[in-house]
Amino acid sequence: MFSRDSWQEIFQTIKKNKLRTFLSGFTVSLGIFIFIILLGLGNGLKNSFNEFFLDDATNTFFFFPGTTSVPYKGFKANRRIQFKNDDIKDIKQNFPFFLEYISPILFRAGIISYKNKSNNYSYRGVAPVYQFAEQTIMMQGRFINEDDVINKAKYAVIGRLVAKDLFGSEQAIGKYIIIQNTAYKIVGTFQDAGGDREERYVYLPYTTIQLNEKNTDKIDQIVLAFKPELGYAGAMIFEEKLTKFLKEKHSISPTDESGFFIRNVADNLNKNMQYADILKLIVSFVGIGTLIAGVIGISNIMVFVVKERTKELGIRKALGATPFSIVAMILQESVFITIIAGYVGMIAGVFVLRFVGDSLENYFILNPFIDTGTAIFSTIILIIFGAIAGYVPAKRAARIQPIVALRDE
Amino acid sequence: MGSNVLHVLKGINFSVEKGELVAIMGSSGSGKSTLLNILGMLDLLDSGTYTLDGVPIVNLNETKAAKYRNKFLGFVFQSFNLINYKSALENVALPLYYQQIPRKEREEVAMQYLKKVGLSEWATHLPSELSGGQKQRVAIARALAAQPKVLLADEPTGALDSTTSYEVMQLIQEINDEGKTILVVTHEPDIANMCKRIVQLKDGVIIEDKKVIQIRASDYV
Numbered sequence: 227m228f229s230r231d232s233w234q235e236i237f238q239t240i241k242k243n244k245l246r247t248f249l250s251g252f253t254v255s256l257g258i259f260i261f262i263i264l265l266g267l268g269n270g271l272k273n274s275f276n277e278f279f280l281d282d283a284t285n286t287f288f289f290f291p292g293t294t295s296v297p298y299k300g301f302k303a304n305r306r307i308q309f310k311n312d313d314i315k316d317i318k319q320n321f322p323f324f325l326e327y328i329s330p331i332l333f334r335a336g337i338i339s340y341k342n343k344s345n346n347y348s349y350r351g352v353a354p355v356y357q358f359a360e361q362t363i364m365m366q367g368r369f370i371n372e373d374d375v376i377n378k379a380k381y382a383v384i385g386r387l388v389a390k391d392l393f394g395s396e397q398a399i400g401k402y403i404i405i406q407n408t409a410y411k412i413v414g415t416f417q418d419a420g421g422d423r424e425e426r427y428v429y430l431p432y433t434t435i436q437l438n439e440k441n442t443d444k445i446d447q448i449v450l451a452f453k454p455e456l457g458y459a460g461a462m463i464f465e466e467k468l469t470k471f472l473k474e475k476h477s478i479s480p481t482d483e484s485g486f487f488i489r490n491v492a493d494n495l496n497k498n499m500q501y502a503d504i505l506k507l508i509v510s511f512v513g514i515g516t517l518i519a520g521v522i523g524i525s526n527i528m529v530f531v532v533k534e535r536t537k538e539l540g541i542r543k544a545l546g547a548t549p550f551s552i553v554a555m556i557l558q559e560s561v562f563i564t565i566i567a568g569y570v571g572m573i574a575g576v577f578v579l580r581f582v583g584d585s586l587e588n589y590f591i592l593n594p595f596i597d598t599g600t601a602i603f604s605t606i607i608l609i610i611f612g613a614i615a616g617y618v619p620a621k622r623a624a625r626i627q628p629i630v631a632l633r634d635e
Numbered sequence: 636m637g638s639n640v641l642h643v644l645k646g647i648n649f650s651v652e653k654g655e656l657v658a659i660m661g662s663s664g665s666g667k668s669t670l671l672n673i674l675g676m677l678d679l680l681d682s683g684t685y686t687l688d689g690v691p692i693v694n695l696n697e698t699k700a701a702k703y704r705n706k707f708l709g710f711v712f713q714s715f716n717l718i719n720y721k722s723a724l725e726n727v728a729l730p731l732y733y734q735q736i737p738r739k740e741r742e743e744v745a746m747q748y749l750k751k752v753g754l755s756e757w758a759t760h761l762p763s764e765l766s767g768g769q770k771q772r773v774a775i776a777r778a779l780a781a782q783p784k785v786l787l788a789d790e791p792t793g794a795l796d797s798t799t800s801y802e803v804m805q806l807i808q809e810i811n812d813e814g815k816t817i818l819v820v821t822h823e824p825d826i827a828n829m830c831k832r833i834v835q836l837k838d839g840v841i842i843e844d845k846k847v848i849q850i851r852a853s854d855y856v
Contacts, residue, residue: 231738242720418741541716544677546705546733546781549697626699634714 228283236559246534247563250527254564254612255571256606257520262575262596263605264516268509270586270594275502285326286359287465289448289472289487307485308478311436311443317450320471324464330445332435333378337403340392347388349405352433359449360418367399367414374413374431381434382410383426386417398427405430408438408514465490466512520608525615528560532619537625540631551572551626556620557613564612568605576601642681643669645839651785651818656811656849657825661821661836667820668789670836674818675708676700688784705733709778713790715770715835717762723773724749724758730781748776752806758818768799775806777817786817793828798855804829805852825850 240247291307313382334353337344350356356370374381382403389398402409418424419493436442452464465488469481478485480523532539539552547555579594586594643666651657654722672678673685676695685692687707697705709730710716717726721796728745736744749755752772753766760768771791775854788807792800804826811817811831819830827833835843 231732231735234738235732238725239720298836351827510812537716538718542733543701544675544704544710544727545730546701548701551701551733627677629672631832632712632714 232558233236233276236555236562239555239559240563246531250524250560251567251570252565253523253527254520254608255574256320257516257523258293258568258571258608259575259578260570261513261520261604261608262601263578265509265513265576265600266579266594266596267586268505268512269596272502272505272509273593274506284491285454285461286449286491287449287468288491290452290487292484292488294478294482294485295484296479297480298478298482301477307478309448309486311445313472314445316475317448317468317471321464324452324456324460324467326353326451327358328448328613329356329359329448330432331356331447331449332432333446334435336406338388338392343392343607344404345391347426347428347431349382349428351435353432355451356429356449359451360424362416362418365417366416367412369414369416370429370431375433378433378437379431380408380410380414381431383414383416383429384494385427386415387422387425388428389415392421395404403428405406411558411584435513461490461499517604517607521611521615524564524608525610525618526610528616528626529619531560532556532616532623536551536623536626536631540628543624543626543628544632552624553617553620556623557616560616560620561613562611568609568612572601572605639747643839644680647683647836647839648840649834649841649844651816653816654811654814655832656830657832657834658817658823659834659836660773660822660827661820664838665836666735667822667836669787670791671787671818671820674785675710676704689831701733704752705730705781707784709781709786711771711774711778711786711791712787713760713793715767715774715794717770717773717777719762720756722759722761723754723765726762726773730777736751745776745780748780749773751779752776765794766799768802771795771799771803772806775803775810778802779810783784784816786798786815788817789820790820790822792821797825800826801852801855807848808852 281550288334289309291309294301294303294305294307297303309330311330312330317328317365317382318325329352333348334350335346335348336348337347338349352370353375354371356362357364361367367383371385373379382405384392384398384403392403393401398412398415403412404410405428416425416429418427421565436444455465469488472478473480473482473485476485535556539547542552543549578595579596582594583604637748647666647670653674659667661826667727669678673680676692679695687703689705690703692703704710717723719730721729724742724745725786726837727748728741731741732745733809746755746758749758754769754772754776756774757769765773773784775791786807788791791807792803795803800823807817807819817830819826828847829852831849832846833843834841
């Protein structure tokens, strides 16, 4: 049935019935085109959502020190826990399998001035990897680097709004700002999707702040990231092990929950992800709806095509066409048209999405795209359902008595 | 196929010899088309037997019927029933396609039969570019192309004027002269008289079955 001859027969039918071919092809193309576009826009909406709510890295833990609540190993209760530089070093040494990066955070605030302008800002002592935890985007210059940390360099990276406040339209890089009577050279400016508050921060090497404070080794918080490939379960195991390790190191009772606290972004993420999931559900719902509409459209056109061909099929049967050859012919033809038209619709949809790009950002549609897998999968679904939709009327047409088909109207 | 059963043919017993040219006559509703359709395996019989070239035609499923139609029978219809997007040659070649004959050979055979009906110059024309008589001749060529045992013609001249009708009948007579068995359903006495035998049907029974002296259509043309 898949001989060259039957294909020639089909190509002839397709070529000689241009309008019919065009109509059915157009329906299929349109179905897939709309599906791709809708799914792409839905994805764009999802991207906007992620942009708004998920600006920090999602694989991070924050460790806050607390106060013990039970006596343990000869220590009294109500002892304040203090993280130090060696905590960072120990975690690095003990958890290389889980750890992606780790950074201390020192929180400070105070007057920062440039020439005659000054203002009150928060500033933080951090390690270079902190950039990944905050997902800070550099506008100019660079973030704090390892050399700065080792050399305890007096360098500062300032937020977009700090630069705007202090420098206006002036170039900030290379200028010196005064923090706590010490001059810091600006090496970079950044923006942050987290909003205005985060763009009013100033970042310094944590070792520089420690040096200024009588060469202390105290740190306020620890932020660390687990390797993303661990997944949620792996992260939970890491959290458990790390908690045990730090409790032992700081002589906190294993049952004491207030020695220090952990903020697990992965957990917070779960909550936000629920909203994202609902959005995804809506997008999928719309997508499936469109797909069903496409299938119905194809079924309709197939019913119409077979109806239109009833007489021809009757003639073919009278001339010796078996029911099987009739079904095979109609199916081969419809699948062929569906594949070509589906492919055209898919390419057109992807092309339009690419063309639209970020021009709809104001309507909360960011980077609308559809991954190739989904595009091809949905096209194949439509082709399969198109074939099934064609099969039913084809089967009926094959069963019809030739005399009924040939009866003069 | 409603729930109402209508007995159209009520006991028909007749046989046709090889090489006969039989006219089946009767007013409308007499069952002549039903008889032809049963002979053509386009319709099924409720009871009785039908033997074609020594082969009992029983237990027909669709696929089997299609094969028998293709091998044994050629059809000519009142409304020609050519496929409108296929050229005359392609129409004639179509039954051969269902015999899985290679394309080239198909076209050669089809061309022979088009020549036989005198339309070889029209081979590439679409049915819409042909006159009624030409269309019917293409249809006859198509019916002959598969070399059937029997040619069944249902009102072959019903849609043609009398001059063209006689031309078509002349062709049918010539084919019969070469030994082909032909059954013609008609309600026109002059057409029936161009056959060799006339079977009269009324209300589903044969009321008359007689041999006649054939009038040659060429006398009229």
